[in-house]
Amino acid sequence: MNKKIIAVISSITILTTLLVGCAEDKITGKPEKNNEIKSVKLIVPDGLPSIALSKLIKDDKKIGSVNIESSIEKTTEALTSDILKGEPDIAVVPSNLAAQAYNKGIGYQIVGTVGWGSMFLVSSDPEIKTIDSVKGKEVCNIGRGLTPDIVFKGVLKNKGIDAEKDLNLSYVSAASELPPLLISGKTKIAVVPEPALSAIEVKKKDLRIISDLNEEWKTILSSQYGFPQSTLIVKERLLKTNKDFVDKFIKSVEQDVNWVTENKKETASISKELGITINNAIVPKALEKANIKFVNIKETKSVYKKYFEKLKEFEPKNIGGKVPDEKIFGE
Structure with missing residues (x-):
């Protein structure tokens, strides 16, 4: 057989083997060769x-x-x-x-x-002592549908409180908007995450933590972590x-x-x-x-x-x- 023809056949065989090998890697999910990331x-x-x-x-x-x-x-x-x-x-x-x-x-x-x-229900209103006592009150939170809202409503629902009917919810767009509202007294009850809470506590001495919401979720989830x-x-x-x-x-x-x-x-x-x-x-x-x-x-x-x-x-x-x-x- 012509040497050139043999060389071509050999090249095709090698290439086919390589292509099949690559395909097998994709099928099995094994890392392909030369797949190192930079x-x-x-x-x-x-x-x-x-x-x-x-x-x-x-x-x-x-x-x-x-x-x-x-x-x-x-x-x-x-x-x-x-x-x-x-x-x-x-x-x-x-x-x-x-x-x-x-x-x-x-x-x-x-x-x-x-x-x-790391979210807390806090208040400067002396009448607010438990989560149940927020009924009929205005509570400020961060972003409707975001994690603070989800977490707080979940705790309320677990206690048989309808967030939409039993209290008045208001929202700010970012945690950074909460400190001036609470420090000035324009808002008296709010769900506040860290590190915003620490920033507020430095200037608002009558602010009290009503509930550590993660502790509530430890009970809801039967979890040591919350x-x-x-x-x-x-x-x-x-x-x-x-x-x-x-x-x-x-x-x-x-x-x-x-x-x-x-x-x-x-x-x-x-x-x-x-x-x-x-x-x-x-x-x-x-x-x-x-x-x-x-x-x-x-x-x-x-x-x-x-x-x-x-x-x-x-x-x-x-x-x-x-x-x-x-x-x-x-x-």
Whole structure:
């Protein structure tokens, strides 16, 4: 046989083998060759989540050979838009947004929780002593349909109180709008998250915490943690093709979150350096009630399931219409 013909046949055979091999990798879901990533995009919302990951954002510019491109998103609207477009590879989001994104098929999975419930019902009205006593009163909250609203209404419903009928709800668009209202006395009852609460307590000495809403959710969910407030999500394709990197990243998150809770003053300095929107002077105080703690999803699947089931009972659209199936959990 002509040598040229043999060479052509050999080349075709080799190419066919390579193509079949690549196809088999896609079918089995195993990482393909030459699939090493060079960088990933991390987005974290301004406030407690960015404080929790502040050391990671500042120091961990690279994990192994992978560059970490971190950014702090200043508004809930922008964060939601980023996630629903599937822009970041990794992000910290409100847990109900993680459910919405999954139900829309955007391709994110939950790998852990960075922060648990850190929201409080507070009042400067001496007549308000329990959650039940807010009936007939005006209560200010942040953003209708956002996490503070969902969490508060859930607690009310669990106590047999109809939020829409039994009290007057008013809303501000951001937590930063609550301090001047409460300090001036224009608002006497409100649902306030940390770190806004610490900022208010410094100037409003007659403000009292009526209820730690996370303690209420511990009972509702039968959980030692309460409700998952800040959820760490990762693109499914990243988990499938670069699991070693994801495992190392999760380990870094755990270590850095622990460092933040143990080094409050240093964290305040880092937060200022990163431009996180909080007076760095109150960061150490805020961290005392911030409930920042990283927990791997392997330990808390049942908590998320119960939480999503409760949110579906309260308002299905808050989680995208249905309780996500088991595939929302990435391991």
